[in-house]
Amino acid sequence: MIQTTVKVSGMACSMCEAHINDAIRAAFSVEKVSSSHSKGETVILSQAPLDENALRTAINATGYMAGEISTAVYEKKGFFHFGKKKH
Numbered sequence: 445m446i447q448t449t450v451k452v453s454g455m456a457c458s459m460c461e462a463h464i465n466d467a468i469r470a471a472f473s474v475e476k477v478s479s480s481h482s483k484g485e486t487v488i489l490s491q492a493p494l495d496e497n498a499l500r501t502a503i504n505a506t507g508y509m510a511g512e513i514s515t516a517v518y519e520k521k522g523f524f525h526f527g528k529k530k531h
Contacts, residue, residue, distance in 0.1 A: 445475065447518035448488040451511035452503060455481035463506050471502040489518055 455461060461479035464486055468477045472494055479486040486503070488494065496513050503510040 445518040445520070446490050446493050446515055448490065448494050448499070448513065448515045450486045450488070450499065450503065450513050451484060452479065452486050452508050453484060453511060454508040455479065455484065457481055460508065461486075464503060464508060467502050467506045468499070471498065 452464060455464065458481070460481050464479045465477045468474060468486065468488060472488075472490065474488050474490045474494075476489040477486065478488075493515060499513065500510040
């Protein structure tokens with residue numbers, strides 16, 4: 445899985461977050477999308493990397509401004525990962 449974090453300016457409330465989440469779900473096949481107006485960012489989990497230009501276009505079309513985009517490999521941590529030895 446790929447975790448994409450996008451800095452988004454202009455969000456002021458939970459409705460703003462919902463608008464961005466809906467726009468991303470409509471434009472891409474994603475596992476999960478979560479926006480935070482207090483952090484000013486949107487975090488997206490997807491099976492494959494997302495096209496950054498298309499992502500910017502989808503967010504900017506909502507009236508908010510997409511800023512820095514970063515991606516990383518996401519590994520789901522299970523409930524029982526505590527105390528396990530790393531090899």
